[in-house]
Amino acid sequence: MKITNVRAHHIRIPYDAGPASFRQGASAISALDMVVVEVTTDGGLTGWGDAFACVCPRTTCTAVDEMIAPQARGQDVPEPENIPRLMEQIQRNLHLFGRYGITMFAISGLDIALWDLAAKINGVPLHRLIGGAKRAKIPAYASLLRIGKPDAIAGECEGARKRGYSAIKLHETTTPAVFAARQAIGDGVPLMVDMNCPLSGKDAIAFAHACRDAAPMFLEEPVWPPEDFATLAQVRRQGGLDIAAGENACTEYQFRQMMNAGAVSHAQPSVIKVGGITEFLKVAAAADELGVTIIPHSPYFGPGFLATLQLMSVRGEGYIEAFYMKRAANLWRDRVDVDANGNIAVPEGPGLGYEPDLNVMEQYRVS
Template sequence: MIITGIETVPLRIPFKPCSKSASSAWGDSNLPAADALLVKVATDHGLVGWGEAFGFRAVASATLAVDQLIAPLCIGKDATRIEPLMLDVQKRLHVFGRGGALAFAISAVDIALWDIAGKAANAPLCRLLGGGGPELDCYASLVRYSEPSLVRAAVRQAIDAGFRTLKLHEIELAAIRAAREEAGPDIELTLDVNCPWTLYEARQMTEELKAVDLKWLEEPLWPPENFDGLTALRKTSGLPIAAGENVYTLMDFERLLAAGAVDFVQPSPAKMGGISELRRIFPLATLHNVPVMPHSFYDGPGLLAAIHTTAALGTADSMVEWRWFDLEATIYGDALSPKGGRISVPAGPGLGIDPDPDAIRIYGWK
């Protein structure tokens, strides 16, 4: 089965009018839309697969990487030899970097090829990866609101929707405390601060955060590759530490885990090489007795990649991240939606669901 074409499909889906959630998870206010990059891979057998690269401001760069660097290396190649092909692409392009937009683009093509593999086998992807149950636990991942009253409102909405675990992206103590007050003691809260602090600053903040009772504190240090710093903070703060979204290679995940830096590891399938690389993290994490909590702050094939891989390889502790956004539309329409803090694993072939053609038609841009 030969790859005959690779197409990039950028999407820009606006927030609903008057949405209170129109701010990004890294603190910019008034973000008008959520940009995503889908990648469509076609074969001479008529099978088509869909992948996703991490989006937002990286969409244009990742699009160029797919169109100009990756597609010429893949078209005409055997679509069934996914890992050898992706390894060859990585080796040929490593001079341009092992992370960032290039890694996002490689991830999208890899996910699309796995989607094709499942469709060729007429089986859901999780079955190809080892099996898995029909549902997974998931948590609501909120954007940054900053204003305590908005934080309270968003927390209440997520709880009323059935979520028992929430992720905050706040950095101000007043907003974080407001979330705990609104949630009460029985809701699990996690906190992703997106790499803002030195080790000294983080130690000061963790003293204040202990009273909030966090399930984990995510990416507290700058730079994110300061694994020794994470280890030191984990040992002295008494707070569980999570990281991995900004780790791109298997070797660096090995270093992160060997350092004892995290209580939860968070590989991101649309950032770190797709399913071929994601599936290697689960057995590695098991060796260190660390649960895998995939980063999946996106709505398309990258999210489905996280769902299927976690269903097949995750432990009872593993959860999937559900982006709590108030958008005009979603990539899968009504076909994918959690209920009561659980999300169904799509049972169709491959990733199980193809993107909604209307969403592509209405929100596609070049």
């Protein structure tokens, strides 16, 4: 069976995050932009992937169309054991465009689609190809967008707990925000604090000390720049809190640099950024070898979210990240919603488990 085409679809789905807002530069973001990668074959099967887009969907689409599609068209659909070899060759072919960022986002989309195809050809859910599921449901934590106001943060945390979420993550950079969340959810509920790389090492250590009594499970990416693993390791040693990072890292190689530096207690590969399922599996193996916990970055809604569910099902523990918001539509309808106990069921259909709703794709397509 051969690959006949690779296409990138820009989908934009509006959302309502209540009092939260997300800003990139001067622009407020009120819709979920995703680039869904479609790989078609001469055997009639289609694989679906996901390339990180956020505020750069047209750029990611162009990377898929101009760099990735020519690498894949006409290739035999690889057997599962041969996908890593093909993906390494594509990485080698494209390395002069950069090993990280947009290039790797586009590679991630192709890789996910190839694993989806491989599992469909074998008539099994993806987890059967990568070790077999240890869990039928994955606990989800509510990932809140940045709010800023402690009273509003407390209200959103209470709402998430009522909806069943067993853990909360903030995107906040102040101690009043952290303590407001802790007071709202009570002791014993995991609370994570994602800072998105704002601080120097000295200031990050001071912040860790200041919010220690709120008992965060970890501080996520407290330091700028995110690839300064030596300073991140210093914050981990001197701040007294666990540290998580990795959503801005690509490839197993960079994750090994991070983990060997002692920078993180929790590694956060993002399957639609890191290099796809192939690289995610390598990162997870390295983390297990080095005693680092895997807690993936996954606040997205395309095939990458299904891939993350499959990847986490083969692990005996760990959460999945779910954006806390109301969406205008869902590619998977209501089949990946959080249940009353804060869990999301792992799909058992062939491949990633579900096919995207093509009507939703068409309705929210950006030409």
